[in-house]
Amino acid sequence: MAATLHDVARVAGVSFKTVSNVINNHPHVRESTRAKVEQAIRELGYRPNLTARSLRSGHTGAITLALPQLSLPYFAELADAVIEAAAKCGLVVLVEQTGADRDRELEVMASPRLKMSDGLIFSPLALGQEDADLIKAEVPIVLLGERIFGSTSDHVTMQNVTAARTATEHLLDLGRKRIAVVGAHEGEVIGSAGLRLRGYREALEARGIPYDDGIVAYVVDWHRSNGAAAMHDLLDRGAQFDAVFGLNDTLAQGAVRVLQEAGFRVPDDVAVIGFDDLDETRYSLPTLSTVDPGRTEIAETAIRMLMDRIKDPAGMPPREVETAFQVVPRESTVGRAAAVPA
Amino acid sequence: MAATLHDVARVAGVSFKTVSNVINNHPHVRESTRAKVEQAIRELGYRPNLTARSLRSGHTGAITLALPQLSLPYFAELADAVIEAAAKCGLVVLVEQTGADRDRELEVMASPRLKMSDGLIFSPLALGQEDADLIKAEVPIVLLGERIFGSTSDHVTMQNVTAARTATEHLLDLGRKRIAVVGAHEGEVIGSAGLRLRGYREALEARGIPYDDGIVAYVVDWHRSNGAAAMHDLLDRGAQFDAVFGLNDTLAQGAVRVLQEAGFRVPDDVAVIGFDDLDETRYSLPTLSTVDPGRTEIAETAIRMLMDRIKDPAGMPPREVETAFQVVPRESTVGRAAAVPA
DNA sequence: CCAGAGGCGTTCAACGTTGTAAACTCAGCG
DNA sequence: CGCTGAGTTTACAACGTTGAACGCCTCTGG
Known part of the structure; x- marks a missing residue:
């Protein structure tokens, strides 16, 4: 059984409260007493019972x-x-x-x-x-x-809106004009998808580029397979684009995969940016541009x-x-x- | 302040221990009493204090x-x-x-x-x-x-050894003869690296293929970048191989990346298998063969x-x-x- | 030499729960 | 009509800790 304050007190020859005082660094403990108590603590391998402390003090750590x-x-x-x-x-x-x-x-x-x-x-x-x-x-x-x-x-x-806007601007600054979006959520306004899409639209608007729902792919979940499916969907319906904004990194990775399978070179034919700066984006082929949030x-x-x-x-x-x-x-x-x- | 057993007891008009009995489904509680107590519990929104329970009972959940x-x-x-x-x-x-x-x-x-x-x-x-x-x-x-x-x-x-052996056999069964290893640890015997390498050697031995340290790449850590570096190393020293056993999935992914950059087709030129069955192996390009542990x-x-x-x-x-x-x-x-x- | 101050240590009562054991209630029965 | 005993409920003491309040001791100043 683990030692308690009482055990330590008995060994040190003081009251158990004094041991508590030593442990909590209370002032007014004589150096000699402190030493005695600390010796006893070491001797018994005493460790405070955090559950009891929690009960008494009201917080758990x-x-x-x-x-x-x-x-x-x-x-x-x-x-x-x-x-x-x-x-x-x-x-x-x-x-x-x-x-x-x-x-x-x-x-x-x-x-x-x-x-x-x-x-x-x-x-x-x-x-x-x-x-x-x-x-x-x-x-x-x-x-x-x-x-x-x-x-x-x-x-x-x-900063979803501003960050998404900046990510989109990054693509625009590279001369891309038709930026597809992968991962929008139907009808969502707030929520990561809604906010990031808003940032995207703001960036377009600021440059006078019309928003085209035809190059926005909607998904239900934000897994890699959804990114892949969304990109399939875009390609199947013959959408024309020279860049992709994946609303998060896994979506973007799924999209990259499908683009490469379809014979597009990334970034030469299609530039892709994600969002989240997952560790793995540093190691994919190509490494994935993204937003560190x-x-x-x-x-x-x-x-x-x-x-x-x-x-x-x-x-x-x-x-x-x-x-x-x-x-x-x-x-x-x-x-x-x-x-x-x- | 949160309600306690005592508060519930007061409202229900019983002793606090009876409330405890109700909560712990003790036998011998009259139905009418139980109902009264449960009513009081609902009324006060009582929830047991798990810290106190832990202190008393000695376990925390x-x-x-x-x-x-x-x-x-x-x-x-x-x-x-x-x-x-x-x-x-x-x-x-x-x-x-x-x-x-x-x-x-x-x-x-x-x-x-x-x-x-x-x-x-x-x-x-x-x-x-x-x-x-x-x-x-x-x-x-x-x-x-x-x-x-x-x-x-x-x-x-x-089952590191057997699983690694089976993974290696999978490559051998596909007709691969020169299987490089990515991720060995210098001098390690036990530990995932040592055991998996042993499984690899057992598989070779069973087929009468000599072990060649020249196609085993050593690393310090098991991150994607180490897999990439190890593969660079193998290619730089002109190692000849038609398959790679990555001792875990991230190493294998790093290796695949470098192989692809170097112009090798996976699996046509070099087949690659990893170990761990990470979720992401389902989505890489190509999807990564692996061992589900x-x-x-x-x-x-x-x-x-x-x-x-x-x-x-x-x-x-x-x-x-x-x-x-x-x-x-x-x-x-x-x-x-x-x-x-x- | 005594009073007061302050350092030091102690006692006591919580914190909210559960286990033990005792006590109460109320049939059933001699 | 009291005794027995099963079924209920209660009182009390823990679990190990900390905070409040008190008292003792020693030291200082008058």
Whole structure:
């Protein structure tokens, strides 16, 4: 059985509260007492019982991260960043997968398990704007992503519109005129797809290029196979284009694959840019141009906001932060010579 | 403030222990009392305080999963599988990243945080055979991977040797005679690299083909860039081969990329097989033949073993389980027509 | 030499739950 | 009409920790 404060106290010949004081670096502990206690701690290999500490103190030192699925590379890299950022603050991370299922997303917020952590970083994929009122839990929440705005929670997002606009401009600047889009969502306005499509349209508009729905391919999911299918669809209907904006990297990779199979050279015949800066985009053939949405900054900001909120739940109005982004030109738009090296 | 048993008891007009009995489905609670209590629970929106329950009961309902890094696709998919398997058993998963750093791997086992969970599923990458004695913690451990054998912990592994042998045989069966290896580790015997290389050698030996170190490329890490560099290395030194066994999928993908850049057709000129069955291998160009190491089975077995061990820590001797594997022939070895569809 | 101040350590009461054991209720029965 | 015993409910003591409040000791200043 593990040693407790009482055991240490007995060995050190002091009261168990004094041991607690030593451990918590309370002032007013004589050096000699401290030494005695520390000796006893070492001797017994004492380690504090964090569960008891949590019960007494009301916080656990853990946070929950709820996201759709780790096998989606974007979320895996996001989770990596969040766990690293949390570790820097001495927090440990409980990961819940929702599978992008509405009921599971709601359940994450409702489950008593959530109270085993001090706060929730939540990236919903099934809940939407109409559910803003349902975003609440017994612990502070920081929302990630673009599916819900104006809830009473803090929120960290990437600059979808501006970044997508800049990505599109990157293609326009290369002299491309007919830029197809892969991955739009039917009727969506907010949400990553809607916002990125808006950025695309803004870029066209600013250059006086008419928007052509004929070169916009709609999909349901954002997996590689959907990108491939969408590109098939474009080619099948004889769409004419000299560039593709994949609304995320996996879509873009699926599209590249189909383009290459169909005999198009990337970027010579068709330039392709994605969005997310997944690690793997550095290694595909060609390497994929993309937008780095500032994942580390997203994670660190989310952790910081959550810690603020844990410290003082009502201390400030809900905040909304947009992180800095960067277009990363690689081979799939600028060719081998000009590309950023891996 | 959240309601407690006492609050519910007051509203229901019973003692707080009766409320506890209702919640825990104790027998001998009169139906009318149960109804009264349940009504009060609903009324107050009572939810049990899991921290207090943990303190009292001694277990938390959480387990820790320690692995190198989620941004490595293999571990992301492993984590996905473990979290799903745990969820099926009502367990929640705390994810720790070690960054394949020896000190952090040791710290995971030593940290008092570990006691916030009931057990540890641990996939070490820096610790090795010589550290078998250091594998211990205050909670039961199930080891994953092939870096440490014969510790006193339960252990789940894939059949590296046999699977690698079968993968090699797959290439031999296609008539390939000179099979290069990408990703060997200098001097390694156990560990994924060592075991898979052994399987490769066994396959050659069984067919009377001499082993040629000249077509084995050594690397330090198992990232895509290392696979690319290794393939560059092979080509630079004029190695002759008609197939490549990438000791994992990312290495194989890096190798494919370099082969294609160098003008080789895959699989016509060079057939390539990887190992791990990452999701993305289904979508590369060409789709990558690989070995499915039974990730779901690994995860479910690990969870089951851990739960056994939590229930009865010394109830049985340490167990070692090897999961079933399967070679998945895709385009990179058998070409478009014969490949398993995505 | 004594009072007051402040450093140091202690006691006591929580935190919210569950296990143990005792106590109460109410038939059924002698 | 009280005893027995099964079925219910309750009181109490943990689990291991921290915070509040108190008291003791020593040191300083009058």
